[in-house]
Amino acid sequence: MAVDDAETKNGSAWGKATGGALVTFEQVGYSLPVKSEPKGRKHILQDVSGYFEPGTLTAVMGPSGAGKTTFLDIVTGRKTQGEITGSLLFDGKKATKTFLKKHTAYVEQFDTLLGVLTVRDMLLYQAQLKCDRRESLQSKRDRVDALIVELGLSTCADVVIGDNLNRGISGGQAKRTNIGIALVTEPRIIFLDEPTSGLDSQTSCDVVSILRRLADSGRTIMSTIHSPTSEAFRLFDRLLLLHKGHTVYFGALHNKNGDASGGAVPYFAQLGLVYDPSTNLADFLITETGDKGEAANLKGLWQDSSYLADAKKHQEQLLLASIQLQANSAEAVTYLEHNMFSAVGVLLRFRSRANCKCPDFIMPRIIPSVFFGFIVSTLYYGAGGKAENPENISARGNVAAALFMSTVMPAFTAAGYMPSIVTERPLFYREQSDGCYTTGSYLLFKVIEEGFFHIFASLIFCLMTFFLIQLPGSFWWHWLLNFVTGQVGIALAYFCGSLAPNMDGANTLLPIINVISMYFAGVLMTYDAIPDAWKWFPWVTFMRYGWTANMLNNFPAECEMPLLAATPGCPTEYWGLKEGSSGLSVENNFGALCGFWALWLGLTFLVMTFVRHVKR
CATH class of the missing domain: 3.40.50.300 (P-loop containing nucleotide triphosphate hydrolases)
Known part of the structure; x- marks a missing residue:
């Protein structure tokens, strides 16, 4: 040397x-x-x-x-x-x-x-x-x-x-x-x-x-x-x-x-x-x-x-x-540390740029959206056009199921985003101890990085499902709801990954939360059929708000044929969309989704700040 x-x-x-x-x-x-x-x-x-x-x-x-x-x-x-x-x-x-x-x-x-x-x-x-x-x-x-x-x-x-x-x-x-x-x-x-x-x-x-x-x-x-x-x-x-x-x-x-x-x-x-x-x-x-x-x-x-x-x-x-x-020496020259946003810039410039070239990073974030988009689109192909007729009860039930899958799919595929929080933990602890950045900087970096890749994943999924199923609502609402629901799922995955001591624990915790939430999202059980002791749960699961907003984007808020109120031909009445959500408004339910996103990110920040899985 x-x-x-x-x-x-x-x-x-x-x-x-x-x-x-x-x-x-x-x-x-x-x-x-x-x-x-x-x-x-x-x-x-x-x-x-x-x-x-x-x-x-x-x-x-x-x-x-x-x-x-x-x-x-x-x-x-x-x-x-x-x-x-x-x-x-x-x-x-x-x-x-x-x-x-x-x-x-x-x-x-x-x-x-x-x-x-x-x-x-x-x-x-x-x-x-x-x-x-x-x-x-x-x-x-x-x-x-x-x-x-x-x-x-x-x-x-x-x-x-x-x-x-x-x-x-x-x-x-x-x-x-x-x-x-x-x-x-x-x-x-x-x-x-x-x-x-x-x-x-x-x-x-x-x-x-x-x-x-x-x-x-x-x-x-x-x-x-x-x-x-x-x-x-x-x-x-x-x-x-x-x-x-x-x-x-x-x-x-x-x-x-x-x-x-x-x-x-x-x-x-x-x-x-x-x-x-x-x-x-x-x-x-x-x-x-x-x-x-x-x-x-x-x-x-x-x-x-x-x-x-x-x-x-x-x-x-x-x-x-x-x-x-030391008494005779001059005072040491101070140096300028990174603030929250400049540290995020360094993380994005080096780590995200390298991740963009790494198939092992990109594939788990893109392939599930392509795969499930293909399955849902071909399974419910053309159902949206038929569902415009309120008397076509079967078609409306199929569209409701397709929208349900469009809501729960991002939550489950968010598991592909979770490993990075666990596997990067030793590096996060070391760099934080070295004063490289704060917990807030690291979490903001992860949100920006994963959000960037999720934009493309959700676009691919929504382009396939919206046009092949022929959904009657707004494409942009369809995409925005899918994207934000996915962001909530990623934030929940971050919370599970930061709370669990290892990958096995995280892989156990996330599906439990998602599966329980899925039961109360809407399609599997109408609101009226939920036992009284459990009627509070739809209010605290983000999937309910996401599915409700998707339904209101594609179906009228009011029942078109009161005689069909007891059937899926009248989705608002049949599934009880007025209850367990933010009412019959796409905007209000979208706002609730954003609130859940902020909630899970906030909890993740607290866990990463105060819970140390490596005690010294």
Whole structure:
């Protein structure tokens, strides 16, 4: 990976030399309320102390259950539950949300990328969302190009990332792309959660080599890591070793010459835990701090060690120097974040443009309308012309059934729009935590994007059904009612997708609501036949209003032949359209549909804002 090419274009492949920040943590603890535990609390972390120094690469290790991920969530400000104790300072100050968003970056263990974008577009998309709005697009492009060169992504820069079903870039390339996403904002501190997880030994070493160079550029780098290779582990400077929530070692990993004869090795040797240089040092440390660590009381030995005293003394010196440096430095330049609508513009420009080229995205939104439009149109072909005669009771009943299917079909095909809310959830959580956009921005983007595609889907369906069935009403009302009913169905699908913890739950919840609503929409049971205990339900189902409006668009509001009032020849009387709806007005029932659309979107917004399916 050549650095020179990138440096000649943008000064430095890693961006501006902003330097890192000193992160100090003193007696950090974390606990959760558990009734079965002593004093009603379960302690996950206790008295964890240390620091992350600019220009160093620190590893956080420990056996399973040691508290590595919990500690990482605390220092990155992503813990959403439990009680945190102790002191956590960034350059001697408590970090604000603005500081964390602007000066820190977090690379998650699992890659959260958009499979429809290329590597270059993914990095530019993130740069557009995260960087100062006043910065020119060309400047962001130059930064992305430099990152692509330095991260060794040149060969796959214009390759679509892909997903589980569509082949794209490799796992190592995806991990480096994830690191690139963190670097687009030129952060001072980078936190990583097991960046080598799932990678082969060579790829793991390549990833850690990138982290090594980032640290050498002056940044503060901290990474949890599990079972690294000897080559990768050798690139780290410091080690924070945890065992069941307690610190059992913090300090240099190697001596100044970079070999294992100094640092952690002599400390554990004096405890009787001798390292064999022919083996992997990381494996040795994990093994010795497993069950053996508890038997050897490594926690107590660390508390009494001179290594801990030296670490505290050095931490105090670093903190004083950092505070003095901050006092003498100029105030940081502020940056302009995206507002709600500018963030929506970025989402549409990158994600919607890519989705327009993706058959996997388009087909589930268009094909059902074509298929059901063909079925309904051919099944009720010409029924509308015959239904103009009120005495043709059979034809009027068929038209009512066709309009019923035109109403419920958009609600059921909305299931094709629901998966995106569930499958994009990890990306939504990550981008929201990174300060890319608000819940309102994301939801508005989804409404615009899905509404655009639904315009064409509903037009195809309505062109087929209106002219082949020969409906007597207004085509534009027929299309508008179908489109808005579909939008209500999509909003309901969003609500189910956001409320359910997974796709299985969403696929169960949406059909239940739609099927129950279908019983009360009108055709399957007249209003008079509904039991008194259930007569309230038609008022709260959007399908009733949609079907009523469709019926009034095609049939007179008043009965033409009173003698037929007890038959479908007089639809208004027979199905009781005056009840369980907004009266005998197309406009009023259309307004009610719009109200349901706003209601389900509002509920979706509340769920996405206050319900977190991933608790940290």
